[in-house]
Amino acid sequence: MEHQRRWQGWVLVGPALLVTLALFAAPMVMVVLTSLYRRSGGLTDRTLSFDNYIRLATDSTIHQALWNSIEVVALTVIFSTLIAYPFAYIVAYKVPQKWQALVLLLTVVPFWTSYVVRSYSWLLVLAKNGVINQTLVSWGIIAEPFTMANTRFATVLAFVHFFVMVSTLTIYASLRQIPRNLGLAARDLGASPLSVFLRITLPLSIPGVVVGAFLTFVLAIGDYITPQIVGGGNELVLPQLLMLQVSRMGDFPLAAAMALVLLIIVAAVYAVSAKNLTLERKR
Amino acid sequence: MKLVRSGLSWVYVLLIFGFILMPVVSLVVFSFQATNLPVPPFTGPSLRWYEALFADSRMIEALRNSIVVGVVSGFFSTALGFLAAYGLARYRPRGARAIRAIVMTPLGVSYLVIGFGLSVTANELALGRSLVLVTLGHIIINLPLAFAIVLSQMRDEDENLEKAARDLGAGEWTVITRVAIPVLLPGIMAAFLLSFTLSWDEFIIAFFLADFDVTLPIEIWSQLRTGLDAKTNAAGTLVFAISLVALTLAYVLNRAVSQRSRRL
Numbered sequence: 328m329e330h331q332r333r334w335q336g337w338v339l340v341g342p343a344l345l346v347t348l349a350l351f352a353a354p355m356v357m358v359v360l361t362s363l364y365r366r367s368g369g370l371t372d373r374t375l376s377f378d379n380y381i382r383l384a385t386d387s388t389i390h391q392a393l394w395n396s397i398e399v400v401a402l403t404v405i406f407s408t409l410i411a412y413p414f415a416y417i418v419a420y421k422v423p424q425k426w427q428a429l430v431l432l433l434t435v436v437p438f439w440t441s442y443v444v445r446s447y448s449w450l451l452v453l454a455k456n457g458v459i460n461q462t463l464v465s466w467g468i469i470a471e472p473f474t475m476a477n478t479r480f481a482t483v484l485a486f487v488h489f490f491v492m493v494s495t496l497t498i499y500a501s502l503r504q505i506p507r508n509l510g511l512a513a514r515d516l517g518a519s520p521l522s523v524f525l526r527i528t529l530p531l532s533i534p535g536v537v538v539g540a541f542l543t544f545v546l547a548i549g550d551y552i553t554p555q556i557v558g559g560g561n562e563l564v565l566p567q568l569l570m571l572q573v574s575r576m577g578d579f580p581l582a583a584a585m586a587l588v589l590l591i592i593v594a595a596v597y598a599v600s601a602k603n604l605t606l607e608r609k610r
Numbered sequence: 611m612k613l614v615r616s617g618l619s620w621v622y623v624l625l626i627f628g629f630i631l632m633p634v635v636s637l638v639v640f641s642f643q644a645t646n647l648p649v650p651p652f653t654g655p656s657l658r659w660y661e662a663l664f665a666d667s668r669m670i671e672a673l674r675n676s677i678v679v680g681v682v683s684g685f686f687s688t689a690l691g692f693l694a695a696y697g698l699a700r701y702r703p704r705g706a707r708a709i710r711a712i713v714m715t716p717l718g719v720s721y722l723v724i725g726f727g728l729s730v731t732a733n734e735l736a737l738g739r740s741l742v743l744v745t746l747g748h749i750i751i752n753l754p755l756a757f758a759i760v761l762s763q764m765r766d767e768d769e770n771l772e773k774a775a776r777d778l779g780a781g782e783w784t785v786i787t788r789v790a791i792p793v794l795l796p797g798i799m800a801a802f803l804l805s806f807t808l809s810w811d812e813f814i815i816a817f818f819l820a821d822f823d824v825t826l827p828i829e830i831w832s833q834l835r836t837g838l839d840a841k842t843n844a845a846g847t848l849v850f851a852i853s854l855v856a857l858t859l860a861y862v863l864n865r866a867v868s869q870r871s872r873r874l
Contacts, residue, residue: 335782336706339697343690343713343753350750351716354727361730414626417619433627437634439853441811443827444846447834448633451640451648454838458636461650488630549720552813556834566722573818579730586723597718 355590362583371580379584389568393588396564399479399554400547403486404540410487411494411539416528418495419502431499435492446556449485450476453557477559485557486547493546494539501535502528541600545593565589634850641843648840659844669845672829675741676810679825683748684805690749691756692798696790699764700772710761717754724751725815732819739821747815752805759804763797807856810849 362379365372383389418430437445452458453475460472475481509531510523518526547553551566558564563571565585572582640648644656663669694713698706716724728747729739737743768790775789791798813827820828830845 336697336701336703339701340694340703340709343694343757344709346690346749346753347713347716350728350746351719351724354724354731355719357731357734358723358727410626410629413622417623421616421619422623430623434630437630439807439857440634440637440846440850441813441827441830441853443813443830443834444637444849445633447830447842447846448637451636451838451843452633454649456647456649457838458632458650465650488633491626492630545718545720549722551722552831566720569722569726573726573729579733582726583730586726589720590723593718593720 358583358586361580362587364580364583366576366578366580379581382581383584383588389565389585392563392565392568395479395562396548396566399482399486399564400544402483403490403547404543406483406487407490407494407543408536408540411491412498412532412536414491415495415498415502415535419499431496434495437488438492442552443556445489446485446553449481449488449557453481453484476557477561479558479562482554482558482564485553486543486550489553490539490543490547493542494536497539497542498532498535501532501538505531537600541596544596548592549589637843638847638850640840641847643840643843646840648838648843659840660848662841663844663848666841669826669829672824672826675823676826679741679745679748679816680806680809683745683752683809684802686745686749687752687756687805688760688798688802691753691758691801692760692791692794694757695761695764696786696794699761700769713757714754716750717758721751721812721814725818728815729818739819741820741823741825743819744816744825747819748805748809748812751812751815752808755808756801756805759801760794760797763794768793803856803859807853810853810856 363375363377365374365376365378414434418427418434422430440448450457454460455472455474455476457476459475460469463469464472505528509527513523513527514520549566551570554564554567555570560567565588569582569585569589572578572585636648639652641659642652642654642656644653644658694709697703698709703709725747728743728750732739732743771793772785772789775785780788811827812825813831816825816828817831824832826845826849830842830849833839833842833845
C-alpha cells in the first residue's frame with residue numbers, strides 16, 4: 328500500500344517535473360552551451376571555446392553596463408526601502424485597523440496597469456513637455472523645462488515607484504506579526520518609544536525589509552523595459568546590452584554569456600540572503 | 611507633540627499616494643485628451659482616442675491574443691501546479707524536498723534569461739516563433755507560483771475527507787475531482803487568476819518568442835516608438851480597466867467560495 332501510494336505520488340508530480348525539465352532546465356543547458364559557441368563572420372561557430380568569457384572579462388562596454396546595472400539597482404533598493412519603511416510603519420501602527428486594507432489596496436493600484444504601460448506613464452510625467460515640467464513652468468517655478476526623461480534618474484525613479492509598492496507590502500507583513508505586547512512590556516519597564524523602535528520593532532521587521540530588498544534586486548537587475556523606455560539608450564544597463572546583441576548584432580553566444588552573468592549575480596545574492604528570506608515568524 | 615507627529619504621518623501618507631498614483635492618474639486623464647499630445651493643458655474630455663483604438667485592428671487582435679494566451683497558459687500552470695502540490699502533500703513521494711526545489715527554481719531566474727533560453731532552444735529545434743511558444747513560456751513562469759499557492763492551501767485536516775471518500779469506494783480520479791478540487795477551489799482560482807494576470811502583463815518572453823501575431827504589451831511597445839501619443843494612453847487605460855475588472859471578479863468569487871465553504 329505504502330509503496331503504491333508513493334508510486335501514485337510520482338504520477339501526479341511527474342507532469343510538472345517534465346514540463347519544468349523541458350521548458351526550463353533544457354533551455355538553461357542550451358544557454359550554457361550557446362555561451363561556449365563563437366560568432367565569426369556573421370555565423371555561429373559551434374566549436375567550444377571560452378572566447379565570450381574572455382570578452383566579458385576584458386570588454387569595457389560590458390563592464391560599464393554591468394556597473395550601471397548594479398548602481399541603478401542598488402540605488403533602487405536603498406531608496407525604495409527608505410521610502411517604504413516609514414509608510415509601512417504608519418499604515419501598520421497609525422492607521423486604524425479597518426482602514427489598513429483600503430490604504431494598502433490604494434498603494435498597489437499601479438500594479439494592475441501593465442508593466443509597459445507603467446513605464447510609459449512615467450514618460451508622460453517626466454518628459455520635456457510632460458506633467459511635471461509643464462506644471463512647474465506654468466506656476467513660474469522654473470523658466471525652462473529641464474531634462475528628466477531618458478536619464479538614469481528617470482530609471483531609478485520609475486524603479487523606486489514600482490518597488491516601493493513591493494517593499495511596503497513585505498515590510499507591513501513583517502510589522503503586523505510583531506506582538507504588540509513586546510512593545511507594551513518594554514514601555515512598562517521604562518524603555519523610551521525610540522528605544523522600543525530601535526531594539527524591538529526594527530530588528531523584528533528586518534525579514535520584511537530583506538524579502539522586499541531581495542525581490543526588488545532580482546526583478547530590477549533583469550529588467551529591460553523600464554531602463555529602455557524611461558532611461559533611454561544613453562547609459563545602457565546589462566539587459567539592454569544583452570538585447571542589443573540579440574536584436575542588432577545577432578550575437579547569441581555573447582548574449583548567452585551575459586545571461587549567465589545575470590543568473591549568477593541573482594544566485595549569489597540568493598545564497599547570501601537565503602536564510603533570511605521568510606516572512607514567517609521564527610519560533 | 612502627538613498631534614504634530616500624526617499630522618506628519620498624514621502628510622507622508624499623502625505624499626506617497628501622490629507619488630504612487632501620479633503616473634496612473636496622468637495616464638487615465640490624458641487618455642481623454644481632445645488634442646494629439648497627452649500633455650498639459652488638458653483639452654478634453656473626448657473619446658476620440660478610444661474610437662481610434664477600437665478602429666485599430668492590430669490592437670484588437672493583440673488584445674484577443676493576450677486573452678487566449680493568458681487563459682490557456684493560466685489553465686495549464688494551475689492544472690500542473692495543482693496536481694504536483696496534491697501529489698506532494700498527500701503521497702509524500704521519495705525525494706519530495708528535491709521535487710519541490712526543482713519545481714520552484716524558475717522563480718529565481720529573470721524572465722529575460724528564461725525568454726532568452728527558450729528562444730535559443732527554439733532556434734536550435736528550428737521551431738518558428740509563435741504564440742504557442744509564448745504560451746509555453748508563460749506556463750513555465752507561472753507553474754511555480756500556482757504550485758506554491760495551491761501547496762500553501764493544502765491542509766492535513768482535509769486529507770480525512772479524501773480518506774473518507776476512498777473508504778466509501780471512490781477511485782482516485784473521483785477523489786480528486788469531487789473532493790480535493792472543490793475543497794481547494796479558492797486556492798486554485800487564486801492561482802489561475804494570478805497566472806492570467808502575470809501572463810496578460812508579461813513583456814520580455816513574448817518579445818523573444820512572438821512573431822507577427824503579438825500580445826498586447828508587445829503591440830503597445832511597438833506603438834511607443836512614435837513617442838507620447840494619446841492613443842497609447844487610451845490603450846493603457848483600457849488594459850488597466852480590464853485588470854481591475856478581473857481582480858474585482860477574483861475578489862467576489864473568492865468571497866463567495868469561502869462563504870459557501872464556511873456554511874458546509
